Every structure is written in structure tokens, then in C-alpha cells.
Amino acid sequence: MTKAKLTCPKCGKDEYVEMPTTYCQIFYKCGFCSKMIETEDGFCCVFCSYSDVRCPYSQKHDEQIRTFRMDIINVGKV
Numbered sequence: 001m002t003k004a005k006l007t008c009p010k011c012g013k014d015e016y017v018e019m020p021t022t023y024c025q026i027f028y029k030c031g032f033c034s035k036m037i038e039t040e041d042g043f044c045c046v047f048c049s050y051s052d053v054r055c056p057y058s059q060k061h062d063e064q065i066r067t068f069r070m071d072i073i074n075v076g077k078v
């Protein structure tokens, strides 16, 4: 399991939260102030918005994009 240090934008406290690997978590209820943390525009989840790491889901997505680009480059050479 991957844990992320999620910094609450409401109270500024850090909390270690386990990240889901199969989906993007777009809401998180802060364990300190009990306020709902919402994902910022342009990010896939609360971890990508407010934590020190990117979620496993978006890392996987990046890999797929990279593989796809490599394919285009290879096709261009032929």
C-alpha cells in the first residue's frame, strides 16, 4: 500500500493517508478539522492536488502516455 502525506488546505496539517490504487479519490475528509478537501481543477484526485506524491493511478496513466508516444516515434522512423 502506498501512503501519501496529504496537507489539508483548510487547516494546514499533514496527515498520512493510504491511496487507493484502482480509482482516483476526489474527496477526502480531513482527520484534523473534519472539513471536506476537494480536488483542485486540473488534478485527478486529492493526492495529486495536496499531497507530496502523485497517486498510483495517475502514475500508471503517465506510463501509458509515454508508451503511446514511443510508438508514434517508432512509426515515424519507419
Ligand SMILES: [Zn+2]
Pocket: 008, 009, 010, 011, 012, 013, 030, 031, 032, 033, 034, 035
Ligand atoms: Zn484540515
Ligand SMILES: [Zn+2]
Pocket: 024, 043, 044, 045, 046, 047, 048, 054, 055, 057, 058
Ligand atoms: Zn491523482
